[in-house]
């Protein structure tokens with residue numbers, strides 16, 4: 362008889378686990394608390410505008426390149442045009458502007474024009490990007506570490522060999538630390554913001570530019586929700602079942618074996634194997650009452666690891682923005698207080714590169730700022746929460762008006778999302794956008810791998826961004842795949858992908 366796998370969460374990790382479970386002959390049912398698939402990989406419609414809440418770049422978008430086969434197996438990239446940018450973003454303080462070209466040669470020339478005195482540092486950075494051009498991050502996910510034999514390790518070692526020195530050098534240095542080495546005051550500020558948070562390991566940024574330059578980190582046309590829905594379609598066509606509006610309250614355990622789940626509606630479902638592909642903390646400490654942990658797990662979730670929460674203000678604007686650069690981070694001269702936190706940088710992005718997201722001649726414009734979760738949590742549920750959201754919109758709109766004069770009168774719709782929106786919508790701890798943030802402190806967790814089982818609990822697995830530090834779509838999907846590989850191996854079955 363087919364074993365029945367119950368999967369908690371219909372985000373990218375849960376959907377991927379579901380597809381590979383079906384391909385490998387398991388019965389698979391996903392329980393998703395929302396009425397849509399995708400989790401954080403989502404978008405929402407307002408008055409004819411589609412506000413995208415996720416993808417800036419998709420690793421694996423380029424045919425034949427690392428992670429592409431994963432998306433192909435999941436039916437996500439077939440017949441989907443991919444949009445590529447030659448510049449990742451621009452960063453300006455109003456006087457100087459850094460154009461972050463994806464091509465390292467172009468970037469090097471441009472940076473040297475801004476600051477010839479920093480030529481040697483600039484060369485080191487651009488050489489780093491060049492070094493990662495053939496870097497295959499997907500090699501880390503082809504097989505779960507625990508299933509790798511000596512041949513796999515040898516092959517893996519040979520693949521990684523050329524990168525050991527660059528990795529040792531750049532994975533342990535943050536963008537902010539590197540930025541502080543520049544002589545040029547503007548580059549000192551701009552470099553720190555280049556990869557969205559200054560704690561980002563420089564290696565991550567180099568690999569990102571390398572993948573963008575290789576056309577392997579594009580934007581899938583029609584955006585994030587359509588991307589997730591393509592995987593949902595594949596899962597359903599493979600014979601998978603999804604139960605929407607089904608929020609799991611408890612994982613049921615008998616004799617230290619996971620045997621089923623109970624929903625908040627009190628419905629109970631039995632299964633042979635349970636995979637949790639949703640928030641790690643809720644799974645371990647609420648659904649399982651913290652009974653299956655050890656020191657390492659308790660330490661991971663004690664709040665000391667960095668996380669990333671954000672606010673997104675999305676605007677539907679009756680004006681064509683296509684002549685503006687698609688993404689600009691503005692560096693302010695003075696702190697501006699946004700939701701209790703002094704901020705000096707504001708990111709503005711428009712989506713005119715994908716005409717499916719707004720009516721003809723109109724534009725979706727999004728403002729992205731980092732946000733402090735406790736601030737929003739303290740006021741949640743009271744009138745001041747709504748007032749504060751509007752106040753933040755007003756402050757940011759004031760800046761927008763100075764950068765894009767006249768925009769105020771062209772705005773047709775405004776939508777505000779706080780860390781509480783992300784938490785409510787996806788259940789992620791503190792509204793985290795990527796599980797534990799990838800920094801030089803969490804990088805070793807990514808390289809060594811986080812266990813996908815819990816001590817003492819049988820027939821249970823974890824998948825998704827909380828077991829893949831730094832999250833992201835390819836790593837979440839790969840972790841769903843890896844869990845099914847482990848299950849197949851423990852059932853003595855070969856793992857197949859078609």
Ligand SMILES: Cc1cc2nc3c(=O)[nH]c(=O)nc-3n(C[C@H](O)[C@H](O)[C@H](O)COP(=O)(O)OP(=O)(O)OC[C@H]3O[C@@H](n4cnc5c(N)ncnc54)[C@H](O)[C@@H]3O)c2cc1C
Nearest residue numbers: 370372373374394400401417418609788825826832833834
């Ligand atoms: C603004 C933003 C930008 C991003 N940009 C990029 C990018 O450019 N490229 C990239 O690769 N990644 C990006 N990411 C990260 C990426 O979206 C995530 O890492 C990834 O989608 C996580 O997938 P997941 O399946 O592990 O988790 P989730 O997406 O969180 O899915 C978990 C699912 O479980 C459901 N769930 C939770 N609790 C329960 C319960 N009790 N019962 C039933 N269901 C439950 C949730 O509703 C959700 O659907 C971005 C994320 C954000 C927010």
